[in-house]
Amino acid sequence: MNPFFTIPLFFFIILSLTPSYGYDSLDPYGNITVTWDFLADNGDTVDVKVSIYNFQLFRHVEQPGWRLGWAWTGDEVIWAMLGAEATEQGNCTRFRGQTKPHCCQKKPTIIDLMPGTPYNLQSANCCKGGVLTSITQDVSKYGATFQMNYRKASLIDYDPTDPPPPQEDGNFTMPQNFTLGIPGYSCGKPLQVPPTKITKDGKRWTQVLDTWNVTCMYSQFLASPAPKCCVSLSAFYYSTIVSCPTCSCNCQGLPGAICVNDDKIPPLLSLPQGNDTAQPLVRCSRHMCPIRVHWHVKQSYKEYWRVKITITNLNFVKNYSQWNLVVLHPNLRSVNRVFSFNYKPLPIYGNLNDTGMFWGLEYYNEMLLTHGKNGNVQTEILLHKNKEEFSFEEGWAFPRKISFNGDECVMPSPDHYPSLPDNAAHITTTTTTTTTSFIVLFSVLMLSILL
Numbered sequence: 001m002n003p004f005f006t007i008p009l010f011f012f013i014i015l016s017l018t019p020s021y022g023y024d025s026l027d028p029y030g031n032i033t034v035t036w037d038f039l040a041d042n043g044d045t046v047d048v049k050v051s052i053y054n055f056q057l058f059r060h061v062e063q064p065g066w067r068l069g070w071a072w073t074g075d076e077v078i079w080a081m082l083g084a085e086a087t088e089q090g091n092c093t094r095f096r097g098q099t100k101p102h103c104c105q106k107k108p109t110i111i112d113l114m115p116g117t118p119y120n121l122q123s124a125n126c127c128k129g130g131v132l133t134s135i136t137q138d139v140s141k142y143g144a145t146f147q148m149n150y151r152k153a154s155l156i157d158y159d160p161t162d163p164p165p166p167q168e169d170g171n172f173t174m175p176q177n178f179t180l181g182i183p184g185y186s187c188g189k190p191l192q193v194p195p196t197k198i199t200k201d202g203k204r205w206t207q208v209l210d211t212w213n214v215t216c217m218y219s220q221f222l223a224s225p226a227p228k229c230c231v232s233l234s235a236f237y238y239s240t241i242v243s244c245p246t247c248s249c250n251c252q253g254l255p256g257a258i259c260v261n262d263d264k265i266p267p268l269l270s271l272p273q274g275n276d277t278a279q280p281l282v283r284c285s286r287h288m289c290p291i292r293v294h295w296h297v298k299q300s301y302k303e304y305w306r307v308k309i310t311i312t313n314l315n316f317v318k319n320y321s322q323w324n325l326v327v328l329h330p331n332l333r334s335v336n337r338v339f340s341f342n343y344k345p346l347p348i349y350g351n352l353n354d355t356g357m358f359w360g361l362e363y364y365n366e367m368l369l370t371h372g373k374n375g376n377v378q379t380e381i382l383l384h385k386n387k388e389e390f391s392f393e394e395g396w397a398f399p400r401k402i403s404f405n406g407d408e409c410v411m412p413s414p415d416h417y418p419s420l421p422d423n424a425a426h427i428t429t430t431t432t433t434t435t436t437s438f439i440v441l442f443s444v445l446m447l448s449i450l451l
């Protein structure tokens, strides 16, 4: 091969393989923000309100939910909490009184309460079992709030029979090192921001004493270096199905690659159920992905064309609740109808209205059942043929990008896309160059694993 061709190709492949930490072109500003509002200074204790907002366009927080953690900078202890609870009380032996603190740990982990928690333990906007929707999906469920009262660090060993110590003049110390307890997220340092304003009646606004924000960002690579879904394609004018690329998510036979054949289902009844943190246990396939998205160009009319999308769950140990699918295709700006799914175009900055989000209809298909339960969900979409650009040629009818639950899916190589029958000669010529680039890609992959 000509070296002048190989070297740029090499760098191109390296660049395209480099994981983009925390950056997702479909949701460049997406983040989860933790807001820490100091509500009242009681001298020896402080009241705070902590809110978690999912400002991501499509990524949601699913079961088992967020587990907010931080590190106190001093000797603080949490006396009481409403709307959430610490997972452990910790060592509170030094408090000999009748009432023990809620949590004495230096690094507490806070979890949400379940819906239906008794009212005396609730706070406003609480108790969602740790689950947050994206801001696109449901503006009433993308945030959660809890309140707590904690004892200031400097006063822990203060004897209550002594006269009260001088009041600190309003400066509060923020805890550090926040974590969300969800794979893939990392949080920045707390930043002091203008105090949150609260209104009771919509007329008069009061403000809290101090507000700090912590911004947490998602990185698909941090969550899992291996992809979690792949895309297969077909069209009414093309006789074969273009399946997911081999080894999209894993390779059968590699050490650690576990899969199960369909005829082995009965023993699976003894599998741990309902443990969403468990590793996927996938059906054996050449792509080894837990999720496959199939895009079928179904029909062409004079003014419109029809696409069928099927999402198949090949994971034996997970029901995907509140799943979502994001698709990038230029014709999405002319969506006419979407059947059986919810649909919303995504307002991405500088976007050409070519990206949209699909999710399930409540009580109908918002849950994508496990493979053992024949899990798949389907939609058909009707798109208006835009005269200037519409075409069945050059793979135009296929999506540019697809992500499932916020993780990008592996697409077949564009050279393999179904093409119109009169393009048959063209297919064979492109296949050779694809094979060559696949060999190069494969060697580079092997090299990067070995080095």
Ligand SMILES: *[C@@H]1O[C@H](CO)[C@@H](O)[C@H](O)[C@H]1NC(C)=O
Binding pocket: 028, 029, 030, 031, 033, 055, 215
């Ligand atoms: C976090 O999201 C909010 C809301 O979309 C946005 O205003 C803010 O700039 C984002 N923060 C970062 C650091 O991207």
Ligand SMILES: *[C@@H]1O[C@H](CO)[C@@H](O)[C@H](O)[C@H]1NC(C)=O
Binding pocket: 033, 034, 035, 051, 053, 193, 194, 213
């Ligand atoms: C802090 O977080 C709140 C959400 O609670 C958001 O409305 C606000 O814009 C953020 N402030 C800054 C400066 O990022």
Ligand SMILES: *[C@@H]1O[C@H](CO)[C@@H](O)[C@H](O)[C@H]1NC(C)=O
Binding pocket: 071, 072, 073, 176, 177
């Ligand atoms: C926060 O994490 C940093 C780095 O791991 C560590 O040096 C620091 O002591 C931690 N802060 C607290 C309060 O634990």
Ligand SMILES: *[C@@H]1O[C@H](CO)[C@@H](O)[C@H](O)[C@H]1NC(C)=O
Binding pocket: 091, 092, 093, 094
């Ligand atoms: C709990 O803390 C006390 C001091 O506050 C210490 O003496 C004791 O050993 C601790 N217990 C455990 C189990 O760590």
Ligand SMILES: *[C@@H]1O[C@H](CO)[C@@H](O)[C@H](O)[C@H]1NC(C)=O
Binding pocket: 169, 171
């Ligand atoms: C409070 O914070 C301000 C700004 O960071 C600082 O100038 C001031 O000295 C602090 N006051 C106390 C009592 O720590």
Ligand SMILES: *[C@@H]1O[C@H](CO)[C@@H](O)[C@H](O)[C@H]1NC(C)=O
Binding pocket: 272, 273, 274, 275, 316, 317, 318, 319, 369, 370, 373
């Ligand atoms: C998935 O949902 C089905 C039907 O609700 C249930 O029978 C099954 O146990 C669930 N599986 C898991 C792994 O949660």
Ligand SMILES: *[C@@H]1O[C@H](CO)[C@@H](O)[C@H](O)[C@H]1NC(C)=O
Binding pocket: 272, 275, 276, 277, 278, 279
């Ligand atoms: C879920 O699975 C993980 C890893 O397999 C395990 O550590 C954890 O204890 C399990 N949780 C439950 C509730 O079974």
Ligand SMILES: *[C@@H]1O[C@H](CO)[C@@H](O)[C@H](O)[C@H]1NC(C)=O
Binding pocket: 333, 351, 352, 353
């Ligand atoms: C995208 O859609 C919005 C709202 O429908 C419209 O105002 C805007 O002009 C569209 N942009 C493009 C590039 O088509």
